[in-house]
Amino acid sequence: MTTPEPIIQTRELTRRYPLGGSEVVGVDRVSLTIAAGELVVLKGNSGSGKSTLLSLLAGLDDPTGGRLQVAGYDLRRLSEARKNRYRREVVGMIFQAFNLLPTMSVLENVCLPALLAGHPYRPTVARACELLDWLGMRPRGDHRPAQLSGGEMQRTAIARALINDPALILADEPTGNLDSRNGERVIELLRDLNRRWQRTVVIATHSNLADPFASLQICLKDGVVTEATCDS
């Protein structure tokens, strides 16, 4: 039996933010190896560095130290243009606040990353419809985000994250703004993505909903990975 290739490798990954005359630590010398196909739950209290780590993995932010390699991309050495491409094609991001664009319909929101990546319109729409079908959102395709419930908005965000068929799904508190029933539904979808579609999924969360499905749990405290058992 062969060991799966690591999709994420960090060495001494550090992100510090200047604040006045001092510095605030986002993540501090984090070294991780995550194999492709894992479902990772990233846990920790508020301010522990979960979102910072996700931002770095998503290519939304730049480390101030250490190494960061995702799906073969050395994120510290990527040009701005290559980083745009990385965000379009390699990762799919799901946010706590959904972050749907209010002037666009559900279908348009889902299509947007593929169109940004230069994919042709019609196949993109067809693929978006498939995803919305799978997520039970097809009838809501023409609705605007303001007309959706929280669960529907998060399912739309999941479809958008999947439209470019990314290797890595990053979810930042995906259930944070949802009631428990919708929260469970979202976690089930993420588990499906991992199990049936073999996507690597990293979920940063406070909640325990995803714990039973995690192949790996990483606990962060003050920006540092701790060996201790994560507090719920």
Place this chain on the structure above:
Amino acid sequence: MRFLIFFLRLFTWFSLRQVRLHPWRAGTVLAGVALGAAVFGSVRLAVDASLDSFTRSMDIVAGSADLTVTLPGGRVGEDLVAKLLQLPEVRAASPFLSTYTRSREGAGRPFLLIGLDPILDRSLRTWEAALQPGTERSWIRLLAEPFTLMAGGALAKTEGWTAGQTIHLEQRQGSMPFTVLGDLLPEGLGVTENGRVALTDIATFQEFTGTIGTLDRIDIMLNTPSAEARAALEALLPPGVVLQGPGEARRSGRSMIRAYALNLSILSFAALFVGMFLVYSLVALNAASRRRELAILRSLGASARTLFWLFIVEGAFFGLVGWLLALPMGSLLTRFLVDGVSRTVTNLFVRVNVDTMTLSPGEIVFSLGVTLVVAVLAAVQPAREVMGIAPKEVMATGAPGTGSVGRTSHLALGGLVCVLAVVPLAAMPGYRGLPLPGYLATLLLFVGFALMAPWALKNAGKRLQPFLRRRAGLAAHLAAGYIQESGRRTAVSVGALVTAVALFTALVIMVQSFRHTVEIWVRQTISGDLFVTTRMAETNRTWDPLPAGVEPYLKALDAVDLVPNRRFTLNYSDVPFILEAMDFATFDRYGTFFWLEGNARELTSPLEAGEGVVVSEVFANRTGLAVGDRFRTQVQGIALDWPILGIVRDYRTRGGVVFCSLEALRRQHGPMAWGGVRIFFKDRAQAGGQALERLQDDLRLRFGDRLDMLAGEALRAGVLKIFDETFAITTVLLIIALVVAALGITTTLTVLVLERTRELNTVYAVGGSRGQIRRMILWEAIFMVAVGEVGGLLCGFVLSYLLVFVINRQSFGWTFLYGVDWGALGFSLPLIVATALMAALPAMRVVYQVPPATLLRER
């Protein structure tokens, strides 16, 4: 291509839908841009129509001539035509005469009557009559039947003339009957002055105007145009007679209109410039309030450049739609402006007749291009700012910041540098008669003050906050605090207001100063109880001798003093001017020049003795001549050479005036009849009464309708009326710029309130009353308006100096006495404040459109 389609799709989804979500916000900006574009486009159309009418007429009248023979200040002898025709170099030579006349039976509007030799002229100019089949050819009938004419279509239509009708035309010889042969076809000479033209045979013309044996000019077509041919012609010409290119009159006329046209265009651009602030304001507000959405786009892989272009295209969209909306507005404005502009051009420069307008594709493209460029330029800075939005901002919790105060001191410093740069620019000379450094200085002045606006707002808020808390209560205190932090968004609207108020202030000062100066000039220099000239002399701007008998009759009157004159229209290099020979001694008893250099006490005697001349400021500025320089010219072949003794203000146009002694001119030239005379009653009590009427009646009785007479009071009132009409257009353009600025205040305040609805409702939830919150918004408006007003006043005073002493001098050659009409300013500025504050009303209304509880419940 695929990217372009995607980009347009993204623009529709992201930007256009946002515009649709806030129709009032976008509508206000579009109204501002549309007003600006409409004003800009229609002023250009109106000016172009006048220029086009003049140029076309000049070209048609010039025909195919290679050269023109004229006698400056006089007329060419008719016998010269035959001599010229004998030269082997000459292919055709045709005599030409023209005058403005009017029909005694008609509405009194002058039209151009051309006298030509129908046979000789055929090779130079085309024209054809619309005669009934079977009738003789038109040119044969003109030749064969004396006192007949062919009328241009527009002329015949407006005057109601029909073939065979007898009409009476007025000229210096009095009214004479003409028979209308028919209409000219709308081609060649038939479309001169848009068809307000009539043709007659040269012999009839000479008899009608009393110019038998003389011609205005002879147009020549050469076999082979060359320097040798020109030299051969020159050798044949009598002394004083000159050869000119046919386009010189056109060039000279166009150059006179050019500065006026450019000034009007620049002024019309002001409204578009203020509209630019509006576009900036809305695009910047969209960029700031949608920062989170932009971060989302970045997180999904949109490049910074994509965001940049989204906002640039948004600016272009406002420009394009604004321009389209401007089309109907523009067509209404153009109707008003064409009339005003053509009347001003006719009054001040050259006679134009604009009955029809053509919209050239070039003008459409130019107007669209300028509007788009202005709108896109306005969007550049916000677009550059959104490029700096980092994708990680998508992870930020809470409401994103909607703007930054920025380093206001740096901006203010840049602004100060711009304002200081005005000083050296104002000292630079104009370029080919155009005040380009002056315009650049004006632009820098606006930019400088606009850049200082954020600093001024911040400091006004900071310094006044403690005072306002004590004196005006919490609402004013909170408003002062907010205005400090509101950043460049508020400052942009303040910048727009600064621009509009500055223009208003500067133009009020300039127009009032100008009018005050003209009033003094009219009172001092245009003195006289009755002005007598030959009929149509002023209309034609050619002052032929008064009819025989007038001079001895007037000299025999004991009750009056006379200031006779003789005027000639001449050119000094390329500068057209009037040489006015007059009686200085008598003039000095009743009036005086408006002296700039020299004075009446010292100069009247030497002037009267013919020891020199005085020149107008315009002439001095246009030619570069100064006191002590020699003035040399030729009148009717006689060379004149005098020193310049003084410089006076004179606001007649056509390049200025040179005044010399009539007696001195007679000594050099020989007998010279009066061309006009000013009459002063010795008993001043009779100046405007029955004695004046009796004198006019008597002159009319003796000399019939061969004289034009104008009472001094009526003439002076007429000059001021023309002045007021000239600046009526300016006032309209200015009001539109102010309306656009008020729209800017409305947009900014409304959006600022909408953005802070939640915050304002929180104030309400913790105990603030609706009245307090409305007062707070009102105080914010007061801050913006006050800073805009004070900045605009300061900028306006500097600008008024630029207008009076730089731009006017370089454009028209004149300056005037600088004076601030505090009354006019004091009356009008509160109106602007009130208008700008009224612009805050919509913002105060929108604050409670959504119930507070609903808003506070929402995220």
